[in-house]
Amino acid sequence: MASVIEELKKNWHYSTRTLEENQEAHDLSEDGLVKVSNGGSITVDGEKIVIINCEATAKFKKLVKDKKI
Numbered sequence: 001m002a003s004v005i006e007e008l009k010k011n012w013h014y015s016t017r018t019l020e021e022n023q024e025a026h027d028l029s030e031d032g033l034v035k036v037s038n039g040g041s042i043t044v045d046g047e048k049i050v051i052i053n054c055e056a057t058a059k060f061k062k063l064v065k066d067k068k069i
Helices: 004-011 019-030 058-065
Strands: 013-015 034-044 047-056
Touching (some): 004 013, 019 047
Antiparallel strands (some): 034 047
């Protein structure tokens, strides 16, 4: 499982692929660190998982620049 924060630090955007990543994306969204949008869904081992597209906000980018995350 990738860390949404680490992936966002590399590219400023990331699409989740697991339920754990989805939870991390929602937490970051609630903190105003990412903008999220629906990216469809995938089926993994018979379980449907929603894909969340994440885009880093200016607040996230400033925290990365200031080395706070």
